[in-house]
Amino acid sequence: MERGSKGFLEKLLDHVIWRVIISVLYITGLTLLIPFVFLFVFPQEYDIVSPATSPVLIWSAMFMILVSIFVTVMYKKSLGAAFKSLGRVTFIPGFIGLIFSIFGRDVVLLYLAGTIPAFQKVQSLLTLYVDAAVPRVRYLTLGFFVLGVVLWLMGDKLETDAAISKARYSFTKFGR
DSSP states (O other): OOTTOOOHHHHHHHHHHHHHHHHHHHHHHHHHHHHHHHHHHSOGGGOOSOTTHHHHHHHHHHHHHHHHHHHHHHHHSOHHHHHHHHHHHHHHHHHHHHHHHHHHHHHHHHHHHHHSTTTHHHHHHHHHHHHHHHHHHHHHHHHHHHHHHHHHHHHHHHHHHHHHHHHHHHHHHHHO
16 A cells, blocks of 8 residues: 555545534534524513624524535535535434424423423423424424525536536547
């Protein structure tokens, strides 16, 4: 084996590590959008969340999303393949949101009451919060599914167009 060349196992490990890191970064950026939505739907008279937190959340989310998109495009060396990969990863927060929507408020509150001491002190506030936020989060969950489908379809279209262009180039080069 030449010096500097990687074996199959090393390449596979590098690939898996990069995929996991970038996927986690992308999903974290997407899921940071959920608390951002919560900040807008929570009644301000409770003064629980600092208004200064909102720009930090949105800028952190945007940074993570943009870095993961950039690295994915560089790693895949194809915009179409990058979009398809990001489309698949975008479904994950959508599925998580769907699971929480299916189980509903009462199951979540019952679970929290059994695990958090002195939960009764904040239960009414949390109930109000969940009642105000969950309908809007369902739209965000739907948005994750739509974004995943759009990214997948755009990636598929770009890959198909690239394959057609490559075939045309090969055909015209062969025909000379």
